[in-house]
Amino acid sequence: MKNGLILLFSLLLAFSAAAQEPLYRVRVASLKKPIDAARFEVLKAYGRLSFEDADNGFTRVYLGNYIGKAAAKKVAALAVKKGFKGSYAVVDDSKPADASGKPLTTTWQLASAKLLDVSKFHLYNEDIQRQILISHADGHYRISIGYYAEGDAATEQSMKQFAVFMGFADGFARRVGPAGAKQPVAEQAAAPAKAEAPKNK
Numbered sequence: 001m002k003n004g005l006i007l008l009f010s011l012l013l014a015f016s017a018a019a020q021e022p023l024y025r026v027r028v029a030s031l032k033k034p035i036d037a038a039r040f041e042v043l044k045a046y047g048r049l050s051f052e053d054a055d056n057g058f059t060r061v062y063l064g065n066y067i068g069k070a071a072a073k074k075v076a077a078l079a080v081k082k083g084f085k086g087s088y089a090v091v092d093d094s095k096p097a098d099a100s101g102k103p104l105t106t107t108w109q110l111a112s113a114k115l116l117d118v119s120k121f122h123l124y125n126e127d128i129q130r131q132i133l134i135s136h137a138d139g140h141y142r143i144s145i146g147y148y149a150e151g152d153a154a155t156e157q158s159m160k161q162f163a164v165f166m167g168f169a170d171g172f173a174r175r176v177g178p179a180g181a182k183q184p185v186a187e188q189a190a191a192p193a194k195a196e197a198p199k200n201k
Contacts, residue, residue: 023092023133024072025050025064028084035059042082045117046075048129065092067107067144067176071136075116096147106152106175107133107144108159110168116141120166135176144174 047063072089079087
C-alpha cells in the first residue's frame, strides 16, 4: 500500500511538472530581406517554419511549436547540425484559451518516436500545421495535435477521427497545459524560468 502511494505521488509530481511547461519555439535565424525560404526546407522535419518581420527590418525564422524547453533545446541542436549555428530556444508567451478565456490543457497525441520527422504534416494547410505540438521525454519525441478543453468530447472525437485519417490509429488524449494554465491545487508546480536568448538582431 505504502509503495503504491509513493508511486502515485511520484507520478503526480512528474505529471504536474509536464503540465506547467510553457510553449517554446526555436529561432533559427534573423536575416535582412529578401529571404530565400528554400534554404530552410531542410528543417521541415523538425517543426513548422514561420517567418516573422521584426521592427528593425530583419526577418526572424522560427521552428515550432514545442511543449517544454527540453524539446526546443533538442530541436535547436538538430538545427545547428544542419548548419544553422545561431539556433536557440525561445519562450512563446501565447497561452491557448477558449473564447471565454479558459485555458486549453489537452492535446491528442499522435505518435512517439526516437527520430523527429513531422514533414508529413506539411502536406496539410497552415491551420493544421500550426496545431502540431512536439515534446520530448525519455528519449522520445511526442507528436500531438491541437489544444482543446479537457472533457470536450466532441472536439476529442474530431481529433481522433482526424488522427485516424492521417494514419495514427493509436492516438490518445494527453493533458499538458501551457504556462499559466490553472491546474488543480494538488498539481501546482513552480513555472520554469524563461529561456535566456543570446543578443541577436
